[in-house]
Amino acid sequence: MGACQSFRSLCDGPKNTNVRLSLPAVCFVWQTAMIILFGIFIRYNEEADTHWIEVRKEHNISSDIENDFYFRYPSFQDVHVMIFVGFGFLMTFLKRYSFGAVGFNFLIAAFGLQWALLMQGWFHSLDYADGKIKIGVENLINADFCVAGCLIAYGAVLGKVSPVQLLVLTLFGITLFAVEEYIILNLIHARDAGGSMVIHTFGAYYGLSISWMLYRPNLHQSSRLQGSVYHSDVFAMIGTLFLWMFWPSFNSAIADHGDGQHRAAINTYLALASTVLTTVAMSSLFQKHGKLDMVHIQNSTLAGGVAVGTAAEFMLMPYGSLIVGFCCGVVSTFGYIYLTPFMEKHLKIQDTCGIHNLHAMPGVIGGIVGAITAAAATESVYGKEGLANTFDFEGAYEHMLPSTQGGHQAAGLCVALCFGIGGGILVGIILRLPIWGDPADDNCFDDETYWEVPEDEESIPPVPQYNNHMRNKNVAESHFTMEQN
Amino acid sequence: MGACQSFRSLCDGPKNTNVRLSLPAVCFVWQTAMIILFGIFIRYNEEADTHWIEVRKEHNISSDIENDFYFRYPSFQDVHVMIFVGFGFLMTFLKRYSFGAVGFNFLIAAFGLQWALLMQGWFHSLDYADGKIKIGVENLINADFCVAGCLIAYGAVLGKVSPVQLLVLTLFGITLFAVEEYIILNLIHARDAGGSMVIHTFGAYYGLSISWMLYRPNLHQSSRLQGSVYHSDVFAMIGTLFLWMFWPSFNSAIADHGDGQHRAAINTYLALASTVLTTVAMSSLFQKHGKLDMVHIQNSTLAGGVAVGTAAEFMLMPYGSLIVGFCCGVVSTFGYIYLTPFMEKHLKIQDTCGIHNLHAMPGVIGGIVGAITAAAATESVYGKEGLANTFDFEGAYEHMLPSTQGGHQAAGLCVALCFGIGGGILVGIILRLPIWGDPADDNCFDDETYWEVPEDEESIPPVPQYNNHMRNKNVAESHFTMEQN
């Protein structure tokens, strides 16, 4: 840590937040690279190719409705809304960082999903016959999932980094994600349809580690902007609700056709409902006068969805989902009240959106719930074929036992944690280089740094009324300042 | 009414709005009860269970796409958006009650849907073989529908009740709903796919009766907060539009597979389009200078969707839908202009959101339209099989005539009215008990009562500019007050 400290002081020169060269350069170079790599590697899969009509005949598929598009496209669109509106608006709660929240979320998601299609494609959709990656709607969903990991990480550093840093964070994040996901799902053979481990645990610890590396001891200098205003809290509720409503689609989007998707949706629906009640209860219980805190309602109500991610496609049972949701509402709200301030003060982890409470802890809980549920699976509950289907006990895993599967699930959780923490520390070191245009401590949480911000609301339409109030004293002056705006 | 008056004066002591004990207690106890009851009663149905693969073989189902999930899940998600974003944001129009509108809507919906799964399950999805309720996606939709009734009722009392009162209102509301729905659909054999009677008529009269029981003669004390501001009206339009757009999914969500869902969507789409035009016409015609009123645009444009709820799955014909929409736009806007003030003044019914105009009258119209359309059905229009399918003339009802069905529809409407008014009065009496933490008359419509509200927008980001305007006079003072905030 001594070396780290001195490295830190090296990096803390005066700040230049002008990204006029670096941001366009990264965007243009990267997009050009994407075009070239897509040209070399990416093609449509057989369900999206004009040869589909021949495939149908060959495989004796009676109707176009059997195309995977119709199984997954509605869920894909819901996930898409979660990524862009859900994550984007959830972060608009800060009084003067809504442009950055929605805009940079938009940028890094659009940037990341292209790289995700390539990285995940190489691992999962490579056609060895011609060396091409064949994509379809499931790849689009997975790319959105992959991006979600990075957007979670963005939540920890919201308002404290430059857009160029975010692109670097995303580039490495996607890469790490694809490797980690391949290890967990393919090598370890863990199941994780809703990504409690792969997406949430990884993404959250990745972001927290980066935030720890980028610790700003003087962040209190922008404390005037570290909070919400009335309308920004309402905007944030748009994000909360779209995340909450569409989470059943998130957890069921890539689950097995038929009962798998059906069950995952039901479990998530129930877990989320349960979380809302315990979040409200905790928020009221720990607040002076029993008043509710918008921070909890905006965030902790979602924890149940995170925590049933792994087990949603298992026979978790409706009451099991309610129990998971119950616990997560309590744990997550508790985290916002006690852990976030503790971590900032004692662990030097500044977590703007509280992703530790919304993604990290519930993600770990989700991994554990998944391991236990898998280990407890029996043929009497699942049916012989159902068990094999649900846990994909096929090929080399034909004779695998549920208890062993439980162990593999736990191993998967550990891998997600290691990749998150390890990767975050490495990327955090890179992001400390003084070349990325990050803001000074007193410019954090302020859209002025990277955006053309319009004149303030106060100064324009109410002008006549404003002048009214001071009709007798300040008219001349205020008119004068008006014209200068 | 004399007894009622004196009961009222008994209840009107000084108000304590601290819900720090009652709200968490209700949430925790209730959620625990739900877990226990779900553990005892609720299981997945055969389409969401891992045994689905065996069911498929048994019933010779050729593809997973036949799972009800794929017929109904997209509509379910649309309905889900209507419940949480639609109803929630529609009520954000008040200048300082957006947290309460969106937040309490969120709370009671999440609370209610669990109880609805149980209540409706006992009536409709109980598997007598093992005494378990078997749930699937259709149950989730019905739970959302059931909750909608209570959210409509919330519209009448918006801003005047405590969250604990809302939970009580919801608990009884769901219970009454499930009984009423069972009587109307199963005992009376009325059809009501979009719930004009079951949801809207019941919910609206339930809410209006409660509001009547909770009449506040001195509500004018918070009149400064009874209105919108510019931005809150725009937020409310988010609610309006999501309700308007997804209403075709609402009315078709549980209609028959195939032509039933298809027709219900078309009819609702057309009725809503027609309502927009007559609402705009009425709003402009009755306003000084022909200016449009946001209250009408936000609410009355939806009345057509309510009113085709029952008949949407019948052969109402496209022009029939337009006619229903036409009338509802006129009636609903007229209600906002004349009836709401009349009811407040002369009937002592304070209806914050005007649910009488948006749900009660259009709901009754919808019930009547349904009865007429059913009574007028003929084999020449529907086809022999089509008639039996549409009205479910099977089993004991095999030889039922359309004209008789029309009578049953009308009987259903009466049941909905009775349950709404009767139930509302009873629950209203309970809610008058002085133990629920409801606000005083001058604290109504104010988020401060139950929420931690952030500092005002004015006082923070514009500070530098604000000081600018008074650079010469007030700098020292305003800096001083700033620091005290």
Add this chain to the structure above:
Amino acid sequence: MGACQSFRSLCDGPKNTNVRLSLPAVCFVWQTAMIILFGIFIRYNEEADTHWIEVRKEHNISSDIENDFYFRYPSFQDVHVMIFVGFGFLMTFLKRYSFGAVGFNFLIAAFGLQWALLMQGWFHSLDYADGKIKIGVENLINADFCVAGCLIAYGAVLGKVSPVQLLVLTLFGITLFAVEEYIILNLIHARDAGGSMVIHTFGAYYGLSISWMLYRPNLHQSSRLQGSVYHSDVFAMIGTLFLWMFWPSFNSAIADHGDGQHRAAINTYLALASTVLTTVAMSSLFQKHGKLDMVHIQNSTLAGGVAVGTAAEFMLMPYGSLIVGFCCGVVSTFGYIYLTPFMEKHLKIQDTCGIHNLHAMPGVIGGIVGAITAAAATESVYGKEGLANTFDFEGAYEHMLPSTQGGHQAAGLCVALCFGIGGGILVGIILRLPIWGDPADDNCFDDETYWEVPEDEESIPPVPQYNNHMRNKNVAESHFTMEQN
């Protein structure tokens, strides 16, 4: 142009913006006409009619899931969201025209879609057996598409016209659209699933021509309202994101079942992702200090979706989509920076939302990309059957060559341009008549003109705090002015 000038001066009398008679009259008369015409002409098609059960047996359709409803309804709902929330909120960026943006968008969409069902129905869905138009979910999508053309045109004249003018613009716009679409798709046999030519090129030039005819030399008189405020930019991002997210559904909604819809969605997803990066790059590169401009992020990020509209269902290839998106982000942002001011100053075209950059140029690019992609199609890439399917080489066109198809595509683009410009000039002349209640130059962009606008936010809830700041000097006065509000 001399005649045009003098006609202009004729029309520029004093303005009366009272629409209390004209607006209700148009709405009531039109809606009544719609009911009559729907009564005469419009019926359900066989998939939405109760006779569907017989159709199934006759055509040996094994399941209700084969009903077109299940192929297209999820896409329809996404398109519906784009029309009402997407277009509506995208235009809320102006500081005091959010009611007009969302509200008039709502009005003209609901008005237009009814007329579109009739106009398009006569051309495409007329059943010659009984002279009725038979509608189903695909007709609803096409009606929404048709309306989109007029909403694009609204973007050019936003804030400068009365609602009555908008209804006239829509009435003629829908009519022209239906004719133009019939010529392009049926007579010329061009393909245009996502409507680059039919919707965007036509709509944009229609709107620009109208704006040119309605040129206001003194528009600078309302320059105080021609801009955004912080929150209005966030509202506009709601529109941007819903348009961006659901554009894959827009371009795939009426594409061929199976691979056609699948491929169209993938191509659009990729093109849009690419556009975001180049838009951000251009915005930063051309702005002082490299700051991003919300105008570009809100609009230019969507240009890629417009430009793959025609070719989305072809084998454009994933890298092809990225290239199209890349170019459009550059061209569109460049347009906002240089072309829009140029056009206003030198061509007298005042384009409030910059539709020239978002729809006109990308639309033309899309038409050209479609022509090239079609001309370059080969059997080796598409497969023999795939080629015939994709370009609909059936019946009279059985032996058509891709190169010829390319020529037809180009011809289609020219027709769209001619109809847009020609139709716009004609309708513009009509809209100059001094009878429509359009606002004076200094009343543009102001909701006060046609809406009851609530009191300003400033003057109500913050009152106590506001007084605080001036406690020592202005208390008496400001209280006094408060009470006068």
